[in-house]
Amino acid sequence: MCLLPLFVHTAVCQLKLAISAIQKKFRSAPRPPAVLLCVANPMALPCVHAITGAGWTCHRVPRLRYVDRAARALDARVVVTDRIASVAGRSPGQTSNPLSFVLLGPPRREADALAAGATLFVPAPIDTQALIQGLSRIINSPVPKEPRTAADANGLWLDPRTTQVRVGDRPLVLSPRHFSVLHELTRSPGRLLTTERLCSGISGIRPMTPAALAVCVSRLRKLLRDAGAPDCIETVHCLGYRYTLLELPMTPAVAMARHG
Numbered sequence: 197m198c199l200l201p202l203f204v205h206t207a208v209c210q211l212k213l214a215i216s217a218i219q220k221k222f223r224s225a226p227r228p229p230a231v232l233l234c235v236a237n238p239m240a241l242p243c244v245h246a247i248t249g250a251g252w253t254c255h256r257v258p259r260l261r262y263v264d265r266a267a268r269a270l271d272a273r274v275v276v277t278d279r280i281a282s283v284a285g286r287s288p289g290q291t292s293n294p295l296s297f298v299l300l301g302p303p304r305r306e307a308d309a310l311a312a313g314a315t316l317f318v319p320a321p322i323d324t325q326a327l328i329q330g331l332s333r334i335i336n337s338p339v340p341k342e343p344r345t346a347a348d349a350n351g352l353w354l355d356p357r358t359t360q361v362r363v364g365d366r367p368l369v370l371s372p373r374h375f376s377v378l379h380e381l382t383r384s385p386g387r388l389l390t391t392e393r394l395c396s397g398i399s400g401i402r403p404m405t406p407a408a409l410a411v412c413v414s415r416l417r418k419l420l421r422d423a424g425a426p427d428c429i430e431t432v433h434c435l436g437y438r439y440t441l442l443e444l445p446m447t448p449a450v451a452m453a454r455h456g
Contacts, residue, residue: 229335230272232257234279239300239322243276246324247331261401265372267295268359274298274334276327278320280309296334298327349441350428352420354379363423370419376401377412381429381439390436413437 231247233240234257247254257266263275278300296316299309303319310317316330347353353362359375361368370378376398381389396403404412417429426442 228252229274230255230270231331231335232263232266232270232272232275234258234260234263234275234277235300236278239278239320242322242324243300243327246328247276250328250332252331252335263295274331276300276331280305280312280314298330298334348382348385350425352382352425352428354382363420363425366423368419368423370416373401373404373412374416374419377409378416381437385439385441388432388436388438392436394436 228251230253233243233247233254235243240256244254244256253270255266255270255272257263257275260275260277260279266272267275272295274296276298280299280301297314298316298318299312299314300318300320300322301309306317306319315334318327318330347362347364351364354360354375356379359370359372361370361375361378377394380394380398391406391409395406395409413429413431417427420429421427428440428442430438430440432438
């Protein structure tokens with residue numbers, strides 16, 4: 197009787213067990229901090245060398261509107277960028293993660309950078325030592341814990357950091373686009389948001405056409421209705437949309453959601 201097949205089978209099983217053990221150890225090992233880099237090419241190379249030389253991982257992001265999505269995927273806390281105007285246009289509620297911005301630029305723009313919301317300004321030509329020291333302070337600082345907010349009068353609860361949504365005690369799974377539109381609407385209940393603003397003024401998602409926005413809102417209404425929420429997204433003809441607060445029947449699930 198030939199024992200070769202049995203020997204090969206045993207060797208393959210042992211190899212699979214060894215690979216599984218290595219993968220498990222790799223997944224459980226702590227990952228180095230991730231830094232997002234969104235700068236022009238002349239300044240990118242020294243930044244990459246400095247960040248990777250400090251033992252961190254550096255990920256290039258082509259545009260700031262992709263920063264939120266990249267931060268969620270990579271669990272990053274810091275963005276290094278030279279685009280002061282783009283950072284200044286981001287309102288505090290638009291970021292899904294508590295991001296800190298390190299802005300690079302000419303020394304004369306330091307005041308503008310700090311006024312735009314930058315945590316740190318590094319003048320050009322870049323002093324890599326100052327950049328690494330500033331990044332180290334930001335990365336090693338404790339993450340502030342945000343208090344959990346209660347649901348609104350419609351029983352709707354959103355967490356911008358984790359993109360979780362619940363209606364009462366029912367979780368609601370939304371795509372990044374649907375979540376961003378719903379979050380933008382719920383930030384200003386009772387206020388009219390124009391179609392133009394919703395199409396092109398939401399950070400983290402690509403601009404869309406009015407027709408695509410209408411399809412997105414229609415889908416949101418259906419998902420909310422199926423989850424038990426009232427019809428709370430109002431269409432203002434030829435102008436935009438408004439999120440309205442309506443009273444729900446005080447069921448135990450709604451009461452629990454409102455009081456957290």
